[in-house]
Amino acid sequence: MSVFQDLLDLVLPTKCALCLAQGSPVCACCYQQLVFDPREFDRAGIIGLAASEYGPKERQLLKSFKEQGQTSLARFIAEPMVPLFLEALAGFECPVLVPMPSSKENFISRGFKPAKVLANRVRRDADQIRPSRDTGRKVEISEALRFNRVVADQSHLDYKGRMENLRGSMTSKASLEGRHVLLFDDVVTTGSTLIEGARAIREVGGEVVGILVFAETILKTQTKS
Ligand SMILES: [Zn+2]
Secondary structure, eight states, X not given: OHHHHHHHHHHSOOBOXXXXXXXXXXXXXXXXTOOOOOEEEXXXXXXXXXXXXXXXXXXXXXXXXXXXXXXXXXXXXXXXXXXXXXXXXXXXXXXXXXXXOOOXXXXXXXXXXXXXXXXXXXXXXXXXXXXXXXXSOOOEEOOOEEESSOOOOOTTOOHHHHHHHHTTOEEESSOOTTOEEEEEEEEESSOHHHHHHHHHHHHTTOEEEEEEEEEEOOOTTSOOO
């Protein structure tokens, strides 16, 4: 995909995802103004870390990355996640990073798995800061989770509806007995997908030690801080 994207960038010049200026996936001017707001969140008792609130710029970056195939944006989205990744896994032996799975339909239409691409980028960039050859703690990325059935579109469902829609929809194809697992996704909303993922991880003996996402959607029931 990346070689293809590089070729595509040569033929079709890249536009800034935020202001549409020609030349770079995020232009120097927008990059300077790109300030994120890292935070902790809680979904059904699972504590996670988000690099920012899901605001207009986060929405635009993810839309261009996921829906318009601008995979060169991965490094800009990964950048604020790297310190959180190092923080979330500090002190855990042999941790595993598990990106949330894409549905078959999304994978076919996009041609790549956004969470997997981002997870790879975050691990790679974190390794530049704290090399695993020094710490001896190379973080494994496992595509353990998969959907075992088609899940109905849930954009219009509330939390309860989403949980019912998703219950039992995921399985882990890898045994994660005794492993410390950090779940990874681009956005958390109600958290129902991540909670179902955590259930499937526990079913195969893994211990979910946290969640890492790029952006948190503030729910209507939460007070905005
Ligand atoms: Zn720009």
